[in-house]
Structures are given as C-alpha cells and as structure tokens.
Amino acid sequence: MSDRPKRADARRNQENLLDAAAAVFVTSGVEAPIRDIAAKAGVGTATIYRHFPTRADLIVAVYRHQVEALAEAGPALLESSETPYAALAKWLDLLVDFVVTKRGLAAVLQSDDPCYDPLHSYFLDRLEPVCSRLLDAAVESGEIRAGQDPYELMRAVGGLSAGGDKPRYNVRRLVGLLVAGLRAG
Amino acid sequence: MSDRPKRADARRNQENLLDAAAAVFVTSGVEAPIRDIAAKAGVGTATIYRHFPTRADLIVAVYRHQVEALAEAGPALLESSETPYAALAKWLDLLVDFVVTKRGLAAVLQSDDPCYDPLHSYFLDRLEPVCSRLLDAAVESGEIRAGQDPYELMRAVGGLSAGGDKPRYNVRRLVGLLVAGLRAG
Amino acid sequence: MSDRPKRADARRNQENLLDAAAAVFVTSGVEAPIRDIAAKAGVGTATIYRHFPTRADLIVAVYRHQVEALAEAGPALLESSETPYAALAKWLDLLVDFVVTKRGLAAVLQSDDPCYDPLHSYFLDRLEPVCSRLLDAAVESGEIRAGQDPYELMRAVGGLSAGGDKPRYNVRRLVGLLVAGLRAG
Amino acid sequence: MSDRPKRADARRNQENLLDAAAAVFVTSGVEAPIRDIAAKAGVGTATIYRHFPTRADLIVAVYRHQVEALAEAGPALLESSETPYAALAKWLDLLVDFVVTKRGLAAVLQSDDPCYDPLHSYFLDRLEPVCSRLLDAAVESGEIRAGQDPYELMRAVGGLSAGGDKPRYNVRRLVGLLVAGLRAG
DNA sequence: GATGAATGAGCATTCATTCAT
DNA sequence: GATGAATGAATGCTCATTCAT
Numbered sequence: 001m002s003d004r005p006k007r008a009d010a011r012r013n014q015e016n017l018l019d020a021a022a023a024v025f026v027t028s029g030v031e032a033p034i035r036d037i038a039a040k041a042g043v044g045t046a047t048i049y050r051h052f053p054t055r056a057d058l059i060v061a062v063y064r065h066q067v068e069a070l071a072e073a074g075p076a077l078l079e080s081s082e083t084p085y086a087a088l089a090k091w092l093d094l095l096v097d098f099v100v101t102k103r104g105l106a107a108v109l110q111s112d113d114p115c116y117d118p119l120h121s122y123f124l125d126r127l128e129p130v131c132s133r134l135l136d137a138a139v140e141s142g143e144i145r146a147g148q149d150p151y152e153l154m155r156a157v158g159g160l161s162a163g164g165d166k167p168r169y170n171v172r173r174l175v176g177l178l179v180a181g182l183r184a185g
Numbered sequence: 186m187s188d189r190p191k192r193a194d195a196r197r198n199q200e201n202l203l204d205a206a207a208a209v210f211v212t213s214g215v216e217a218p219i220r221d222i223a224a225k226a227g228v229g230t231a232t233i234y235r236h237f238p239t240r241a242d243l244i245v246a247v248y249r250h251q252v253e254a255l256a257e258a259g260p261a262l263l264e265s266s267e268t269p270y271a272a273l274a275k276w277l278d279l280l281v282d283f284v285v286t287k288r289g290l291a292a293v294l295q296s297d298d299p300c301y302d303p304l305h306s307y308f309l310d311r312l313e314p315v316c317s318r319l320l321d322a323a324v325e326s327g328e329i330r331a332g333q334d335p336y337e338l339m340r341a342v343g344g345l346s347a348g349g350d351k352p353r354y355n356v357r358r359l360v361g362l363l364v365a366g367l368r369a370g
Numbered sequence: 371m372s373d374r375p376k377r378a379d380a381r382r383n384q385e386n387l388l389d390a391a392a393a394v395f396v397t398s399g400v401e402a403p404i405r406d407i408a409a410k411a412g413v414g415t416a417t418i419y420r421h422f423p424t425r426a427d428l429i430v431a432v433y434r435h436q437v438e439a440l441a442e443a444g445p446a447l448l449e450s451s452e453t454p455y456a457a458l459a460k461w462l463d464l465l466v467d468f469v470v471t472k473r474g475l476a477a478v479l480q481s482d483d484p485c486y487d488p489l490h491s492y493f494l495d496r497l498e499p500v501c502s503r504l505l506d507a508a509v510e511s512g513e514i515r516a517g518q519d520p521y522e523l524m525r526a527v528g529g530l531s532a533g534g535d536k537p538r539y540n541v542r543r544l545v546g547l548l549v550a551g552l553r554a555g
Numbered sequence: 556m557s558d559r560p561k562r563a564d565a566r567r568n569q570e571n572l573l574d575a576a577a578a579v580f581v582t583s584g585v586e587a588p589i590r591d592i593a594a595k596a597g598v599g600t601a602t603i604y605r606h607f608p609t610r611a612d613l614i615v616a617v618y619r620h621q622v623e624a625l626a627e628a629g630p631a632l633l634e635s636s637e638t639p640y641a642a643l644a645k646w647l648d649l650l651v652d653f654v655v656t657k658r659g660l661a662a663v664l665q666s667d668d669p670c671y672d673p674l675h676s677y678f679l680d681r682l683e684p685v686c687s688r689l690l691d692a693a694v695e696s697g698e699i700r701a702g703q704d705p706y707e708l709m710r711a712v713g714g715l716s717a718g719g720d721k722p723r724y725n726v727r728r729l730v731g732l733l734v735a736g737l738r739a740g
Numbered sequence: 741g742a743t744g745a746a747t748g749a750g751c752a753t754t755c756a757t758t759c760a761t
Numbered sequence: 762g763a764t765g766a767a768t769g770a771a772t773g774c775t776c777a778t779t780c781a782t
Contacts, residue, residue: 009782010745033772044747049774051745107292110348149353156359159344163295168334174341177366178359198763218755229764234757383742403776414743419778477662480718519723526729529714533665538704544711547736548729564761565766588751599768604753606766747779758768 014051017041021048021062029104030059056119059108066098067126074130084137085144089179091134092157095127096171099161106162110155127154144182153178199236202226206233206247214289215244241304244293251283252311259315269322270329274364276319277342280312281356284346291347295340312339329367338363384421387411391418391432399474400429426489429478436468437496444500454507455514459549461504462527465497466541469531476532480525497524514552523548569606572596576603576617584659585614611674614663621653622681629685639692640699644734646689647712650682651726654716661717665710682709699737708733 020041024032034055038045052058074091081087099106108116109123131150138144160174205226209217219240223230237243245252259276266272284291293301294308316335323329345359390411394402404425408415422428430437444461451457469476478486479493501520508514530544575596579587589610593600607613629646636642654661663671664678686705693699715729 013745034774035772038748044749045773046748046775047746055773152354152359155348155354156345159346159348160341161344162347163340163344164297168336169340170337174337174363177363179366181362181365219757220755223765229766230756231758231765232763235762240756404778405776408744414745415777416744416779417742420741425777482719521723522725522729525718525724526715529716529718530711531714532717533710533714539707539710544707544733548732549736551732551735568766589753590751593769599770600752601754601769602767610752743780743782745780745782747777749777750775752773754771756768756770759764759766761764761766 013043013047017043017048017051018062021058025059025062025103025105027103030102030108031055031104054115054118056116059105059119060122063098063102063105067123070094070098071126071130074134078134078137083143084134084141085179085183088134088138088144089176091130092153092175092179093172095154095157096161096175099158100165100171103164106158109158110162124151124154138182142184144179145184148182198228198232202228202233202236203247206243210244210247210288210290212288215287215293216240216289239300239303241301244290244304245307248283248287248290252308255279255283256311256315259319263319263322268328269319269326270364270368273319273323273329274361276315277338277360277364278357280339280342281346281360284343285350285356291343294343295347309336309339323367327369329364330369333367383413383417387413387418387421388432391428395429395432395473395475397473400472400478401425401474424485424488426486429475429489430492433468433472433475437493440464440468441496441500444504448504448507453513454504454511455549455553458504458508458514459546461500462523462545462549463542465524465527466531466545469528470535470541476528479528480532494521494524508552512554514549515554518552568598568602572598572603572606573617576613580614580617580658580660582658585657585663586610586659609670609673611671614660614674615677618653618657618660622678625649625653626681626685629689633689633692638698639689639696640734640738643689643693643699644731646685647708647730647734648727650709650712651716651730654713655720655726658719661713664713665717679706679709693737697739699734700739703737 017037021037024037024040028036034045034048037058038048041048048058052061070091073094074087077087077090078084081090099109108119128150131154135144135148135150135153139146156178157175160178161171163169163171165171202222206222209222209225213221219230219233222243223233226233233243237246255276258279259272262272262275263269266275284294293304313335316339320329320333320335320338324331341363342360345363346356348354348356350356387407391407394407394410398406404415404418407428408418411418418428422431440461443464444457447457447460448454451460469479478489498520501524505514505518505520505523509516526548527545530548531541533539533541535541572592576592579592579595583591589600589603592613593603596603603613607616625646628649629642632642632645633639636645654664663674683705686709690699690703690705690708694701711733712730715733716726718724718726720726
C-alpha cells in the first residue's frame with residue numbers, strides 16, 4: 001500500500017537522470033540527442049520522456065537549482081553590497097557565470113522555436129523581477145539612468161554569453177561595459 | 186573557341202546562385218538546406234558545391250559586397266564624423282544593421298563548428314582592422330579608454346545581434362550602451 | 371475476515387475500469403493506448419492487464435451488455451414482428467447501430483491479428499446463432515432465399531459499418547439493400 | 556547536356572521502386588514501413604521520399620495502372636454486356652477483385668486520416684464518374700431503382716472488401732446481393 | 741492485489757554530400 | 762562543366778508489456 005519505496009526509487013532515478021542530463025549538456029550542449037542522455041543515465045529514452053515530456057522541461061529541471069539560487073542572490077546582494085550598482089554588477093556576473101558555462105543554453109534562450117517557450121517563461125518569470133528590482137534600486141540611488149528594461153538587459157547578457165568565454169572574449173568584462181554604459185551623468 | 190562566352194556564362198550563373206542564396210537566407214536563414222537554394226536558383230545541388238565547396242564559402246560570397254562596404258565605411262566615417270567616437274558609434278550601427286538583418290548569421294558567427302572557420306576568418310580579416318582603427322582613433326582623441334580588443338567588441342556586437350531586433354530588444358541601443366561603457370573618465 | 375468487502379471492492383474497481391474504457395473508446399476508438407484508459411480510470415496500467423490480460427478481453431467486457439442485449443433481441447423481434455424478414459431487418463439495424471457507434475470496433479472485427487481472435491469468437495459465439503435463427507425463419511417463411519451464411523452476413527455488416535455513418539454513406543440503407551438482395555423470387 | 560540517360564535511369568529506378576512497393580504491399584499491406592519497401596528495392600529510404608513525397612503518392616502510383624484499367628473497363632462493359640445491369644455487376648466484380656487483393660487498401664480508403672485524402676481523391680475522381688454512368692444506364696434500362704449514390708456504393712464495396720476473401724466470406728457474392736437489392740420492382 | 745516506473749524496439753522524416761551520366 | 766538522383770546516418774517520439782515494491 002505504501003508508495004514510499006516507489007517514490008524513493010523514482011526520485012533517485014530522477015536525480016540520476018538530471019545528473020546524466022547535466023553531464024551530457026556540458027559536453028554536447030542542451031540540444032544533445034535524448035538518446036545520448038538516456039544512454040548516459042543508463043535508462044531507456046522513454047524514461048526521460050516520462051519524467052520530462054519536453055526538452056524544455058528537462059532543461060528547466062536541470063538548471064532549476066541554479067536559477068533559484070540566482071533569484072535569491074539578487075536581494076541578498078542588494079543588502080550586502082556597498083551600493084545598488086555594485087549589487088547589480090555582481091548579480092549580472094553571477095548570471096554570466098551561470099549562462100556561459102551551460103553549453104547551448106544561451107542559444108535556446110534566444111531561439112524563437114515555440115517548443116522553448118516554457119523555458120523562456122521560467123527564466124523570465126523567475127529572474128526578470130529580480131533584475132528589475134536591482135535596476136530600480138540602482139536608479140533610486142542615482143547610480144544609473146532610468147528606463148532600462150530588465151528583459152532587454154537579461155537577453156543582452158544571454159547574447160553576450162552565447163559566445164562562451166574565450167581568451168579574447170571576456171563576457172564578464174563586456175557585461176561590465178554594458179552596465180557601465182547605464183551609469184548616470 | 187574563345188572562352189569569353191563561357192566566362193560570361195559562368196559569372197551569370199554564379200550571380201544567379203548568389204541571388205538565390207541571398208533570397209533563401211532571408212526567408213530561411215543562412216543554414217537553409219542546400220537543396221532549397223538550388224531549387225530557388227533552378228540548378229542542381231552539385232552546382233552549388235562546385236562553385237562553393239562549403240557553406241561558409243557561399244555565405245562569404247553572398248555577403249562579400251556588404252562586408253566590403255562595411256570595411257570601406259570605417260575610414261570614411263572617420264573622416265566625415267565630428268569625432269572618432271561618433272565614427273565608431275556610427276560604424277557599429279552599420280555593423281548591427283548588417284548582422285541583425287541576416288537571419289542566422291550571428292549564430293554561425295558564434296558557432297564553434299570548424300566548418301565555419303573560413304567565415305570567421307573572412308569577417309575578421311576584413312573588419313577587425315577597421316574596427317581597430319576606429320577604436321584607436323577614439324582612444325587617441327581621448328574619448329574612450331584604451332585596451333578594448335576590437336575582436337572582442339565585434340563578437341559582442343554579433344552576440345547582441347543574434348537575438349534580432351524585437352519590440353523589447355533594441356540591438357542598436359544595447360551596442361550604444363556598450364560603447365558608452367568604453368568612454369573615458 | 372470476510373471477503374465480501376473485497377469482492378465488492380474489486381467489482382467496483384472493475385466497473386470503474388469498464389466505464390473509463392468505454393469513455394475512452396468513444397473518443398479515441400477501441401485501439402486507444404492502454405495508458406489513456408488507465409489514466410481515465412485513475413489506475414495503473416498493470417491493473418488493467420490484471421483484469422483484462424489482452425485488449426480483446428477488455429473490449430469484450432466493455433461491450434458485453436450490449437452484445438447480450440443484441441443476442442436477446444433476436445428471438446424477441448422474431449416474436450414481435452409481423453414477419454421473420456421484418457425481424458431480421460430490424461435486428462440488423464440494431465447490429466448496425468451498435469457497431470457503427472463503436473469507434474474502431476468494426477476495424478478490429480475485420481482484423482486478422484490473432485490477438486483479436488477471442489474477440490471474434492465471442493461476438494460470433496453469441497450472435498451468429500441469433501442471426502442464423504433469424505435467417506432460417508425468413509427462409510422458412512419464404513421471404514428470402516436459403517443459403518446465406520450468417521457468419522458472412524454479420525461480417526458484411528461489420529465491413530459496411532466500418533466506414534461510419536456519414537452524410538453520403540448511410541450504413542443502415544446499405545445493409546437494407548443487402549438483405550433486400552436476399553429476397554426470394 | 557542531354558538528360559536522356561538520367562531520365563532512363565531514373566525511370567527504371569522508379570519502376571523498380573514501384574515493383575518493390577507492390578511486392579511489399581502484398582505481404583505487409585499498404586501501410587508497410589517505408590524502410591521495408593526501401594530494403595526490398597535495394598535503395599535508401601530517402602530515394603522513396605524523393606519519388607513519392609507521401610505514402611498516398613506511392614500507393615496511387617503503385618495502383619494507377621489498375622485504377623485506369625478499371626476506369627476504362629466501365630464504358631467497355633457497358634457496350635459489350637447484354638444489359639446495363641450486367642455491366643454494372645461485372646464492373647463491381649472487377650472493383651472487388653482489385654480492392655480485395657490489395658492488403659490494407661480498403662482500410663486506408665476508409666481512413667479519416669487526412670494524409671490519405673489525396674488517395675481518396677484520386678480513386679473517386681477516377682472511378683466515381685464511371686460508376687455513376689453505369690448506375691445511370693441501369694436506371695434508364697429500368698433494371699434498378701434510381702437514387703443510388705455512386706460514392707456510397709463504391710465505399711460499400713470498399714467496406715465489404717476490407718475483410719478480404721475467405722472461405723466463409725465471399726465478397727463478390729455480397730456485392731452481388733447489394734446490387735440485387737437495387738433491382739427495380 | 742495494485743501500482744506505475746522502466747523498458748527498448750520501431751517508424752517517419754530530413755539533409756549534407758557524392759558520383760555516374 | 763553541370764546535373765540531380767541516390768545515399769544512409771541521425772533523431773524525436775510512441776506504446777505495449779513487464780516487474781519490483
């Protein structure tokens with residue numbers, strides 16, 4: 001009668017799946033063939049479809065923890081930083097660190113393919129308010145000009161991150177320039 | 186048997202091909218199936234392979250005129266603009282206008298796939314010196330800080346352009362922020 | 371520990387299952403995925419397999435009542451109708467009404483797939499004698515010619531019903547033509 | 556320059572394809588996996604898609620000759636038969652002979668799947684007028700009642716044929732009953 | 741008895757590239 | 762030089778059935 005054992009098993013399996021997906025995403029990007037992920041996890045492809053009906057679901061699940069951490073980091077930085085602008089800059093660094101290390105993530109975040117709509121929604125629902133609040137605070141403190149759409153800023157970070165960090169392409173630095181461009185005066 | 190007619194024929198054929206490719210690129214992006222391009226041009230696929238062994242060759246050929254125009258625009262702007270910074274900004278706008286209107290171009294410019302290396306090479310060989318000179322001039326005029334790698338700046342423009350212009354995502358504006366971030370002082 | 375309650379439970383469960391199957395058959399046909407039926411019933415798929423090892427078993431169970439009713443209708447019509455021919459025609463109308471409204475049923479009744487053999491057997495065991503008696507009576511009354519195999523007639527009804535009733539395809543009418551063709555003289 | 560050799564080759568290949576498809580249709584039905592047909596023909600699957608973009612196209616091509624023959628047989632029978640009714644009966648026999656020997660064909664002709672619409676269209680466009688004329692002639696000769704929709708009659712033949720000829724299921728006989736049911740008086 | 745998670749085979753379809761004519 | 766037919770690998774997705782809990 002008890003469904004505990006089942007759930008425990010299933011949960012472990014799910015975590016196994018997410019680990020495998022994360023690993024494959026690192027080497028082959030978030031658009032890696034489902035088969036590869038299933039192979040890595042040692043399960044059948046249908047098992048993945050059972051847990052994550054769409055690829056967007058899988059990607060969201062894989063990165064949920066980190067997205068949540070990003071969401072929580074916003075207010076925390078606002079409190080711990082010397083100025084709101086500093087908080088904004090640090091938070092964008094975190095965002096860059098996150099996106100830049102997820103192969104192919106930036107690309108699907110820019111994709112128009114409707115199959116990724118749920119992915120966009122999740123990221124924006126969760127992070128746009130955070131970014132918005134950081135921007136607002138920096139405006140209020142007089143450090144940056146008003147009027148920057150947080151959505152636009154986040155997509156810009158995504159775009160800049162899509163190239164990945166390379167010897168002659170420093171994403172953090174570029175995002176730094178971008179926000180520097182927002183400075184007031 | 187003079188070979189003039191043949192050459193004329195071949196050139197016409199090649200231009201026909203480029204027109205077709207350009208048209209298909211507009212509607213389906215630069216990664217459109219070779220078949221579609223061949224169909225549009227009314228030739229066999231092998232004909233495309235003969236003229237342009239790799240897709241990179243084809244893309245380069247399609248956009249060569251515009252890239253050359255961009256290359257030439259740099260010095261011209263430098264002369265005609267009030268300040269080097271203004272010239273830089275205008276040139277980057279031109280670059281944005283170019284990339285943003287070429288469906289999928291920004292994506293392949295960011296791609297790591299070695300098959301696009303010749304494409305990267307061409308763009309950089311041709312445009313990096315131009316960008317470099319604009320940056321140098323703006324540094325010399327004291328308008329921006331020194332040290333900005335032109336390669337990095339151009340890739341940044343590519344990354345920001347990859348999203349395409351949308352109601353809430355204004356690429357020109359973002360690139361404007363970026364260079365604003367370079368300002369001295 | 372009396373097993374009455376268990377039996378009651380089991381019976382209720384089974385009926386729930388049949389209701390769910392019937393509902394899904396209406397919308398998706400008798401070849402609907404087992405999963406859909408299980409989901410509709412709110413049970414696991416294995417539960418369905420336990421109660422009905424094969425799909426044929428499930429289909430039989432779902433339609434048993436109606437098949438029994440058809441079986442009983444034969445003699446009744448024979449008594450209540452003006453002539454045996456009229457009884458035959460009315461019974462075939464009932465048969466058509468039954469089959470035509472069961473999405474996909476006619477198709478599986480025609481299928482050669484041995485997995486449906488039990489289904490065929492049940493239908494024939496139960497209905498062929500009824501049809502046979504109706505035919506015999508009509509022969510005896512001199513209304514139709516002798517020699518019509520009831521099995522063949524029933525399969526014909528199945529085949530004609532497989533198309534489903536549509537604006538320009540009236541199954542009842544066609545079956546009517548068929549039996550009219552049997553008329554003597 | 557001449558494309559003769561190509562065409563000859565391609566045509567031979569196409570015929571090879573049709574032969575293979577016909578053979579596989581006999582053993583596995585018209586819904587046989589494309590792979591099987593390709594294997595039988597000794598070609599890649601894409602070759603089939605090139606020649607016949609949809610399965611409907613392939614089926615039509617495979618049976619075109621026979622359908623054309625059926626279409627031509629109508630008027631011929633009308634001339635050569637003793638009465639229009641005889642012509643109609645013979646033509647329906649031919650239709651039965653055709654459909655009954657094509658595994659799965661009757662099923663797809665009854666299918667609602669829009670992917671088979673072109674197939675339905677072809678069959679009806681080609682054969683319905685023929686059937687219609689035969690019916691009209693038999694009406695005019697006073698042998699059958701007016702009002703039988705040729706579309707309905709043809710679908711009925713399809714439905715009756717779907718079962719395939721079997722020891723206790725004689726399709727010709729049943730279709731004979733059907734038209735007998737149309738007799739006047 | 742019941743559950744529902746896992747399985748993995750099976751199929752349609754696309755596309756870059758090659759090669760005989 | 763040009764053609765376009767053929768290739769066949771690659772991938773997403775579904776579903777009947779089994780089995781450990």
